[in-house]
Structure formats: C-alpha cells, structure tokens
Amino acid sequence: QPMRMVAAPERAAPAVRASELPAYNPLEGAGAPLTVNNGGNVWVPQRARPRRNRKSDAMRRMVRETIVTPANFIYPLFIHEESYQQEIPSMPGCQRHSLEHMLKECEDAWRFGVRTFVLFPKVADNLKSNYADECYNPNGIVPRAVSMIKERFPDSIVCTDIALDPYSDQGHDGVVKDGKILNDETIMQLCKQAVCQARAGSDVVAPSDMMDGRVGAIRDALDSEGFTDTSILAYTAKYASAFYGPFRDALDSHPGFGDKKTYQQDPANGREALVEAALDAAEGADMLMVKPGMPYLDVIHRLKTETNLPISAYHVSGEYAMMKAAVERGWLDERAAVLETMTCFKRAGADIILTYYAKQAAQWLCEDGLF
Ligand SMILES: NCc1[nH]cc(CCC(=O)O)c1CC(=O)O
Numbered sequence: 001q002p003m004r005m006v007a008a009p010e011r012a013a014p015a016v017r018a019s020e021l022p023a024y025n026p027l028e029g030a031g032a033p034l035t036v037n038n039g040g041n042v043w044v045p046q047r048a049r050p051r052r053n054r055k056s057d058a059m060r061r062m063v064r065e066t067i068v069t070p071a072n073f074i075y076p077l078f079i080h081e082e083s084y085q086q087e088i089p090s091m092p093g094c095q096r097h098s099l100e101h102m103l104k105e106c107e108d109a110w111r112f113g114v115r116t117f118v119l120f121p122k123v124a125d126n127l128k129s130n131y132a133d134e135c136y137n138p139n140g141i142v143p144r145a146v147s148m149i150k151e152r153f154p155d156s157i158v159c160t161d162i163a164l165d166p167y168s169d170q171g172h173d174g175v176v177k178d179g180k181i182l183n184d185e186t187i188m189q190l191c192k193q194a195v196c197q198a199r200a201g202s203d204v205v206a207p208s209d210m211m212d213g214r215v216g217a218i219r220d221a222l223d224s225e226g227f228t229d230t231s232i233l234a235y236t237a238k239y240a241s242a243f244y245g246p247f248r249d250a251l252d253s254h255p256g257f258g259d260k261k262t263y264q265q266d267p268a269n270g271r272e273a274l275v276e277a278a279l280d281a282a283e284g285a286d287m288l289m290v291k292p293g294m295p296y297l298d299v300i301h302r303l304k305t306e307t308n309l310p311i312s313a314y315h316v317s318g319e320y321a322m323m324k325a326a327v328e329r330g331w332l333d334e335r336a337a338v339l340e341t342m343t344c345f346k347r348a349g350a351d352i353i354l355t356y357y358a359k360q361a362a363q364w365l366c367e368d369g370l371f
Pocket residue numbers: 161162163164165173208209243244245246247248260315316317318
C-alpha cells in the first residue's frame with residue numbers, strides 16, 4: 001500500500017503536550033498516518049531518525065566508525081631482471097618493474113604515505129626447477145631488491161613472499177613428486193628462503209604456500225640464525241581461488257599440471273580458516289592474512305573475532321582486474337569504488353590491506369585530506 005499524503009488542514013493542529021505523547025517506541029512511526037506538527041510541517045511521529053547523524057559532511061566524519069589511511073596499505077611490486085618496465089595486460093596500470101624503476105615506484109608511493117612494500121619476482125625459465133633452489137640464492141633478484149629498498153628507505157617495511165611458485169618449473173608452491181606436492185620437503189626449502197630474505201634485510205616474511213607447519217618451522221629457522229626480529233605475516237586462510245589468474249600472468253607462474261586444491265583452502269569452507277588461524281597463531285605468526293579479499297569478508301570478520309593478532313586482507317589480482325575492466329568500460333567510478341572497497345575491508349575487520357591500488361588509493365586519501 002503506497003503511503004498517501006494528507007493535505008494540511010486550514011488551521012494548525014493543537015499543540016501536543018509532552019505528557020500526552022505515547023511511550024517511546026522507535027518503530028512507532030512506521031505506517032502511522034501522516035499528521036502535521038506545530039511547525040505546520042507534515043509529520044510522521046517518530047523520535048529516532050538515524051538520518052540526523054548523516055546530515056552534513058562534518059557530522060558524517062564525526063561519527064565515522066572506519067578510517068582507512070595510507071599507513072594501512074601494503075603495496076605489491078612485480079620485479080624482473082630486465083632494464084625496462086613491462087605492462088601486464090590483465091592488470092592494467094601494473095607493470096613488471098626493473099630494479100631501478102622499482103625504487104621510483106616506492107618513492108612515488110612513499111610521498112602519499114605508503115610505507116610498506118611486498119615484492120613478487122618474475123623469474124627467468126632457466127632459473128626454475130622442481131626444488132626451486134633459486135629462491136634462496138643470496139644474489140637472486142629478491143635479496144638484491146630488498147637491500148636496494150632498505151638502503152634508500154631505511155624506515156620502510158619491506159615484506160617478501162615465501163613460496164616456491166615463482167621459482168618452480170611446475171608453477172606449484174611446493175616440491176613435486178609423482179604429481180603430489182610434498183609438504184615437509186617444501187618446508188625445508190621455505191626455511192632456507194626465509195633466512196636468505198631476512199639476511200638481505202626483509203622486515204616481514206610472508207609465507208603464501210599453505211604447507212602445514214611452515215610458520216613454526218620458519219620461526220625456528222629465523223630464530224636460530226639470529227633473526228628474532230623478523231616478523232611473519234602468515235597467509236593463514238588462502239583459498240584455491242579463480243581470482244589469481246592475472247597474478248600468474250604477471251609472474252608467468254601458471255601451474256604446469258593440475259590445480260592448487262590439495263594445499264589451498266576450499267572456498268566453501270569458513271570454519272576451516274579458524275583451524276588454520278589457531279595453528280598459525282600457536283606457531284608464532286605475528287599477523288594473519290585472508291586471501292582473496294572481497295568475496296571473503298566473512299572470513300576476515302571471523303578471524304578478527306577469534307584471534308587478537310592483526311589481520312590483513314589481500315585484494316588480489318583478479319579483484320583488481322575486474323574493477324579495472326568495469327572502469328575502462330565506464331561502468332564504475334574508479335575512485336569511489338576503490339575507496340569504498342578499502343573501507344569495507346577495514347569495516348569487516350582488516351587492519352592491513354594488501355592491494356595493487358595502494359599507491360593510487362593513498363594519493364586519493366591524501367587529496368581528500370583530513371582523514
Ligand atoms: N604463492 C603464490 C601466490 N602468491 C600470491 C598469489 C596471488 C595474488 C594475486 O592474485 O594477486 C599467488 C598465486 C597462487 O597462489 O597461485
């Protein structure tokens with residue numbers, strides 16, 4: 001039934017005394033007949049009007065629950081050994097950077113308040129192998145990149161990914177035998193990779209492989225080599241997702257056979273993320289990651305309520321690509337859609353947001369100012 005407007009009567013309605021008003025009931029106005037108040041205005045009697053807290057920009061800012069700042073972002077950078085920048089067609093606006101250009105990119109983001117970077121290497125095919133031994137080469141591209149950033153920006157936080165896939169000739173996150181991914185053999189390699197990166201100056205190592213027990217093993221390996229201050233950002237709830245395709249284009253790391261479902265989580269499972277979170281926390285993780293981001297806000301929220309460790313959302317390559325594609329078609333307002341997405345990650349419980357939009361979003365936040 002549509003509500004009918006009632007014409008105001010000729011004479012003003014008699015004043016209503018407070019004592020005559022019914023007991024407070026915030027829902028009372030719903031469906032109540034329209035009347036006219038002492039001001040002569042149409043009035044649906046109701047005391048609670050949530051719109052009052054939205055009535056001006058200043059009011060909205062005063063009551064805002066969630067504020068995203070550039071310090072919350074982790075900016076991922078793809079690097080390669082070449083001296084040029086290479087566009088990644090499925091990730092418009094992202095490139096494989098030369099090491100020199102990587103520094104320029106850090107500097108640009110730094111000016112907008114971004115302090116944290118994570119590195120992903122595109123490795124040449126002739127350096128790839130089943131055991132991925134290149135991953136702990138002290139002269140490999142990642143250790144060199146880490147020292148370059150730390151030298152230029154000593155106050156930055158440099159994160160490095162721990163996983164074999166960029167260095168694996170099979171495109172898997174572990175050592176392969178008879179078509180299976182070996183858990184404990186892989187952990188041996190991951191520990192060497194973590195120590196190598198810590199030695200190069202990495203502030204945070206981020207295992208993204210999903211082998212069981214690798215957080216504890218990496219913690220012990222770091223500690224026994226004296227790297228007790230190197231943090232671990234564990235990819236705790238990493239799902240076997242269809243949204244990683246553009247990242248695998250960027251690294252040329254598509255799995256050579258099969259899929260990653262025997263180690264990454266089933267997207268159908270939420271409670272399983274709590275099992276993983278309890279293990280990672282017990283094994284010494286400093287921060288927990290949920291990946292992908294937007295389709296997994298419920299998982300972020302559940303981890304936030306179940307643990308007291310900082311939570312990071314990974315806004316992955318496929319999420320980035322689909323936003324860019326809609327923007328290119330003129331179907332989305334990029335700035336509004338991106339900033340809304342970032343705010344929603346934090347509202348859901350993410351303290352940290354790893355996103356390919358980090359530099360751009362930080363710039364927009366700086367332009368808005370006053371956050
Ligand atoms: N260790 C692999 C890794 N680390 C980050 C991503 C994907 C990130 C993205 O899509 O942005 C992947 C891909 C995969 O698991 O196959």
